[in-house]
Amino acid sequence: MLVMLPASIPWIVPSMGQSSAKPAQKPTAEPDRSQLRPFDDVIKETKTIKGLFTLYRNEKNGKLFAEILPDQLERNYLATMTLESGIGQSGIYSGLPIGDFLFTFRRVNNNIQFVVPNIYFRAERGLPIERSIQRSFSDSVLQSLSIRSIHAERKSFLVELNPLLLSDLPGLLPVLSATLGGSYSPEASASYFETVKAFPQNVEVESVFGFTGGDKGVDAPTYINTLPDSRAFSLRVRYSLSQLPENNGYRPRLADDRIGYFITAYKDFTNDNSRRPFVRYINRWNLQKQDPAAPVSKPKQPIVFWIENSVPLEYRDAVRDGALFWNQAFEKAGFKDAIEVKQMPDQADWDPADVRYNTIRWFNSNDAIFAMGPSRVNPLTGEILDADIMVSADFTRVMKEDYRTLVEQNQMRTAPFVSQLVGNANLCNYGMAARSLAQTAKAQEKKPIPRLRFGSHLGNYQDLCFGVDTAKQFAVGNMFLGIMQNELPSSPERKAFAQEFMRELIAHEVGHTLGLRHNFHASAMLKPEELNNPAITQQRGLTASVMDYAPVNLAPLGTKQGDYFTHRVGAYDEWAIEYGYTPIDAKVPQAEKRELDKIAQRAPTPELAYATDEDVTTLDPKVNVFDLSGDLLTYAQWQLTNAREMWNRVNQRFPVEGDSFNEVRVAFNAVLDYYFQYSLFLPEYIGGQYFNRFKAGDAKGRLPFEPVSVEQQRQALALINQYVFSEEPFRFSPDLLNKLAPSRWAHWGSEPTSNLDYPIHDNILFLQSIVLYDLLNYDRLARLRDSELRVQAGQPTLTIPDLFDSLQSSIWGEVTNPKDNLKLSGLRRALQRQYMNAMISMILREVEVPEDARTVARYELRKLQKSIDRAMRKVNDRDIYTKAHLEEAQDRIGKALEAQLRSQ
Known part of the structure; x- marks a missing residue:
């Protein structure tokens, strides 16, 4: 259904409640009345429900009819679908929105078609291009409903809704099969209409769908924890069919990419000279x-x-x-x-x-x-x-349960936290590191879960907001109050902490319903030393926007604690609402646009900086999820130090008499995850660039890209060496490690870990490997190479040789500068192997990196080979671990260098 747009007033869409042009179609013939039953006969024994559409429900045979008046044809209505009941597992959750779309009823011969009009392409009415668009882009006819009767006086059409609203209109079947791991099919005898209501402007119909199946094979039936029998379940879908508002004074407002709103966009073919064919409304x-x-x-x-x-x-x-x-x-x-x-x-x-x-x-x-x-x-x-x-x-x-929800589930021995990271990719900025690690490990790719037909959230986890990582912020903060500030679970401070958390979460979600997108730059508003000063945070907030994913704010050791979560909307929030909602008395769009530009031109103000989901890459170290402060290097160091002290307190205080030793394991993992979180922020400074969304003329003398200073890059490398690659932070007492017992409950909803002992080496190596591969991924190395062109002549910059030399000195330092009785611990040997594997993969072209990186990797390996030759003389003959490790490294490096020469 083509929607035409008048060129003179592009913010007003003509006929918002009705379609403005009919697509070409066959002439509509008079229906064969011999095939139609009298109206009163069809609706006999039905209950009449009057509203936007008059409905007739027969509760004996389960049929539902709708009467469609002649003037209700070719009008646009809105359909929304909600999953009103779920199974509580695998993304099938009650209350999820599963689609909304425009629809119209179109009469074609003896049928009423249920049509989703194509509104993505529009043009001014009456132009020749209108005919071309009609032929070029199709509408979607989702169902043809047979006309059962025509009212003699009202000339209205009676159709049965069962084929439409008891069919798989939302497209549930492919999603169910993919997410539940078995083939399910609808059971007609178990599907029916539940609640049916009609109001003057909307109709509400609740359909219950019965599903059966689930077998993946005789020996592998589907098992769903939350069902008493995995072979059958029911889902309720709420359909809301509503009238679009007409003549209500609403004016669409043009979007601006300096400010983060969700947008409604279409392609305007009215003028082919336009450099911007898309019209975007907030x-x-x-x-x-x-x-x-x-x-x-x-x-x-x-x-x-x-x-x-x-x-x-x-x-x-x-x-x-x-x-x-x-x-x-x-x-x-x-x-x-x-x-x-x-x-x-x-x-x-x-x-x-x-x-x-x-x-x-x-x-x-x-x-x-x-x-x-x-x-x-x-x-x-x-x-x-x-x-x-x-x-x-x-x-x-x-x-209520403190940090106990962090109990390990489905732990993998070689990468125990991968499942948590991958399962929440929208919330954790681990993309490049995880991709490089997966590439090196040749991890098996998973097929994506099918999307529903109408852009639904079901089966599409990146659309979900906040998640398990948000709960972890609460859990770690709650534990911090207990073991660092000695607050009892029932204390007013713990209760106030919970209220702070919930207020911020709700404020964030309400912001989305107002049209606002995420702003992941907002958490960089305050300096680290300002974050625990209530005189500042109560006035300005902890962040410039509640639309960020802000972590729990934990004061550094020896500092009085301030706000844990923000207590108000921030400066960016006020600015965004000003842009979107300030009434502007303008007669034409350009007049409004001038006023909106005045608001948007304040974008260079530091506390108004905006970066959203697609900006969360490894480029800008100020754009992350769950980071805080404008100086993340300082703040991350505070939190890494906090984590180390929290480990000490866990060892001293857990378990309480009568509690399971699993409490120690859960708490230990919670702190390790927190440590992991802040470690992963550090690599983003290497080759990093601050990115600004402001436009030409907004900030004279400033450009969109501003390189991170060499001093900050070197500081980040020093912190990585100290807190990640060094073994010092991970020198846990044997008593603590021997307390880390797993939960052994085994029943539905609770799976015991596959290993009884705690894989401490694997966990630490996984953390170190993620950071290492993040530093060595293609994009970062390419940026380091490109940065030599981006800086002014004579200005210092961090280079690929600088990075590789720093890594080799840090990871192989005991070998490059050996002392007598050289002895390498298991942690050091494992990390050194990872570094060596990465370098060898580069020179053997097993991974994609810039060519300069390959040549420097070869250079570094030759240096390392010579260092190993010297270090071998410093090893005690009885230290078999160190001797074997160095001999293997020497041999592998030599063979890799030789293989590279032969391949050339």
Whole structure:
């Protein structure tokens, strides 16, 4: 269904509630009335449900009919689909939005087609290009419904909805088969309509789908922990069919990439001379002042969120406060009390999935911790129509059970934390390092989980917001209060900590429902020494935006603790709301654009810096998830030191008499994960560049790319050598290591670890290897090479030889400068092998690196070979480990160098 756009006013989409042009199609013939039954006969024994569409439900045979009036044909409506019940596992969770899209009813001969119009391509009405677009881009006809009857007076059409709403309209089947590991099929006899309601502007239909199957073979049936019998289960899908708002005064607002909003975009073919063929609107609510002349006014219709009655009582105040954080930003945009929060009654006569209500909902699962704040948007204009925030009940379980939710599951001996990292790729900035490690290890690639047809969140974990890593921040902070500040679990301080956490989480998700994207630069606002000064943080916040993933703020040893989580929206949040919601009295788009540009041109202000999901790479060390402060080198060092002291306290205080020794293992792993988190920030300074989104003229004398100083790069290397490659931080007492007992519960929902003992060498080596391969990945080495061209003549820069020399001196230092009775520990030998393997892989072309890196790797290996020759004379003959290690290294390096020469 082509949507035409008038050239004079590009922010107004014509006929928002109805399609503006009909595609070419065969003439619609009069239906063969001999095949139609009388209207009253078809609806006999049905219950009439009047609303946007009049529905007729026959509860005896399960059929549901809809009456479609002639003027309801060829009009655009919005369909939203929500998974109202799940199985609590493998991404099949209750409350997940599984799609929203525009649709229209089109009559073709004896059928009413259910059509999703193609709105991605538009043009001004009446132009010749209109005909070409109609022929070039197809609509999607999802179902043809036979006309069962035509009303004699109203001329309305009666169709049966069962073939549409009891079919796999959301596309669940391929997702179920992929995520659950078995083939499932719908069971017609177990599928039916549950709740059916109709209102003047929307229709709500709840379909129950029965599924059976699951066998992967006779010897390998599917096993789903959360089901009493894995061969059958039911899912409920809520369909909301609603009328699009018309003539409500909403004006689409053009987007600007200096500020982070979700956008609605289409390609405009009106003018082929345009350098920017895409028109991009920000997604936002229709807020209008009651008093347009007042500087600050209440809105005509505030944004109302309902706290679902499933939210635990102890968190309802925090949920309310977190949502209301945003009124501070809206007041600066001219609105007072733009957001209201109400409590859903325990005996409410409405359902949270009803599109007329914006809700904050809790859900339960057996294997997931996440929150998300999706919204439903008019795809023609970007107007937000509905939003439902989902929060996993497991967040609160983490709060109540301290750090116990971090118990190891499915641990792998060679890479015990890989499953956690890969399973949360959207939350952990380990992409390049993990990719290089996987490339070297030739790890098996997994097939992606199929997406649902309408861009759903189901089966697409990178769309989920916050997750297990957020819960880890809470858990480590909660443990910090207990072992570092001696706070009891029932203390007011621990309770206040939980409320701080929940307020920030809810504020973040509400921000998404207001149209805002992540801003992963916001956590770099304050200096490290300012983070624990309440006079500063209460005034400005811990971060410039609650749309970042901020970690728990733990004060360094000897410093008084400040705020753990932010207490307010930040400067960036206020600026973004100002851009999106400030009323602008403009008659044409360009006049509004001039006013918007004045707002956006403040982008170079440090606390307004913006970087979102696609900017989280290994380039900019200030753009990360779960980092904090504008000087991450200092802050990371504080947290690495904190972690080492926390290990000492764990050894001293755990386990409490009567508790399992598994408590020690869980706490130890929690701190190791925290240590891992801050170690991985350090490599990003090497070859790093700060990236700015501002435009030409915004900041004179500044360019989009600004290299990280050589001094900071060298400082980062020194910290890596001290905290990651050195064995000193990992000298744990034998008593502590011998306490690390695993949980041995074995039943549904609880899988024991495959190994009883704790693989301490493997865990440490994995941490070191990730950092090492991150330093040696192609992109970083290429940046180091390119940086020699990016700096002004005579200015210092870190080079590939500098990096390789630093690594070799750090990792092989005992060998390159040997002392008498040279002795290498198991940790050192393992790390040295990893370095040697990486260098050999480079010169043998087993990995892709810049050619300069290959030649320098060969140079370094030859130097190392000579050092090993000298060091061999310093080894005690009885130290077989060291002698064997050096002999092997000498032999492998020699063969690799010889193999390289032969290949050339």
